[in-house]
Amino acid sequence: MNAIFGSALIATLWLANPVHAAELAAPGPMNQTPPPAATLAAGFAPGHLPFSLTIRDELSVDYETFAIFARPGEQVRIRADRPLSWTDDMVMRAASPELDWTAPMQPGLSRVSLEDGEGHVMTLNLIVMRSADGDSINGYHLGSYPSEPYRGHENYRAPEFFLEVDSDLGEIAVSPHFRLGQFLCKQEADGPQYLVLSERLLVKLERILEAANSHGWRTDGFTVMSGYRTPAYNADLGNGENSRHIYGGAADIYIDVDGDEVMDDLNGDGVHDRRDAAALFDLVESLADNPLFAGLAGGLGEYAPNAWHGPYVHVDERGWNVQWGR
Ligand SMILES: [Ca+2]
Ligand SMILES: [Ca+2]
Numbered sequence: 327m328n329a330i331f332g333s334a335l336i337a338t339l340w341l342a343n344p345v346h347a348a349e350l351a352a353p354g355p356m357n358q359t360p361p362p363a364a365t366l367a368a369g370f371a372p373g374h375l376p377f378s379l380t381i382r383d384e385l386s387v388d389y390e391t392f393a394i395f396a397r398p399g400e401q402v403r404i405r406a407d408r409p410l411s412w413t414d415d416m417v418m419r420a421a422s423p424e425l426d427w428t429a430p431m432q433p434g435l436s437r438v439s440l441e442d443g444e445g446h447v448m449t450l451n452l453i454v455m456r457s458a459d460g461d462s463i464n465g466y467h468l469g470s471y472p473s474e475p476y477r478g479h480e481n482y483r484a485p486e487f488f489l490e491v492d493s494d495l496g497e498i499a500v501s502p503h504f505r506l507g508q509f510l511c512k513q514e515a516d517g518p519q520y521l522v523l524s525e526r527l528l529v530k531l532e533r534i535l536e537a538a539n540s541h542g543w544r545t546d547g548f549t550v551m552s553g554y555r556t557p558a559y560n561a562d563l564g565n566g567e568n569s570r571h572i573y574g575g576a577a578d579i580y581i582d583v584d585g586d587e588v589m590d591d592l593n594g595d596g597v598h599d600r601r602d603a604a605a606l607f608d609l610v611e612s613l614a615d616n617p618l619f620a621g622l623a624g625g626l627g628e629y630a631p632n633a634w635h636g637p638y639v640h641v642d643e644r645g646w647n648v649q650w651g652r
Contacts, residue, residue, distance in 0.1 A: 469558025
């Protein structure tokens with residue numbers, strides 16, 4: 327008797343469930359491409375557009391929001407895969423796939439809208455950086471960068487220009503799910519703070535975030551426990567002088583949807599510990615050969631909790647894969 331009642335109840339619930347109701351509905355028009363259901367977590371908006379840009383001939387971006395950080399006067403080569411119109415406060419350009427931008431000499435933000443003629447818009451935050459003055463910039467202490475780039479790699483050359491960030495600029499989006507202020511050094515400052523930040527790291531973090539949601543960890547972002555570090559701050563932490571953090575190419579991240587400022591229980595075993603960092607590490611490791619991660623190789627480190635921090639994972643975009651922490 328109970329078994330029959332139970333079956334009836336399950337059947338009732340099954341019919342009332344809107345997911346199943348949707349599955350029973352007639353299919354939509356053939357020209358509507360359904361989202362790849364197996365690859366997207368319900369409710370997560372990855373922020374992709376139907377068009378893409380290639381920035382400086384090396385980084386492909388198809389996000390609704392992105393940022394480019396440029397030296398004063400830099401000629402930034404930007405090519406789109408179709409004609410896009412360009413609009414900002416000062417300039418409107420006719421639609422073209424050639425969107426090269428000459429950075430003004432004055433540091434600061436230019437906000438640009440790129441539109442494809444079909445209503446799809448990319449917001450680009452173009453930020454001109456400020457020149458450093460030796461081991462400081464506008465009174466903000468940086469410390470000393472290594473005089474020679476690590477193993478001769480160009481992306482380990484000491485930066486000469488830095489993003490100047492006040493409280494307003496810290497709030498701007500640099501990609502669909504990350505703000506500039508999340509990457510600031512924890513070093514104290516009286517006035518504006520300064521950092522360098524790799525556009526390639528932003529793409530890598532967005533792709534890991536999308537993969538995390540596909541994996542079933544529903545989250546709209548990562549907590550960036552440590553992003554940019556000045557060489558001085560990095561040295562105080564006791565880190566090696568070639569840390570990818572001092573080049574703005576690394577982020578120590580965890581997932582914290584419940585807001586208690588430590589990594590959530592990703593593996594669902596009821597405790598928050600190193601094994602949750604391991605779960606995130608395993609996910610990032612599994613992406614190494616994914617075509618979406620071509621050109622995004624870098625470091626991957628797993629960290630156990632201690633007295634100062636919870637479990638987390640280090641990711642960077644140094645250009646070759648290396649792992650540590652296990
Ligand atoms: Ca948490
Ligand atoms: Ca756990």
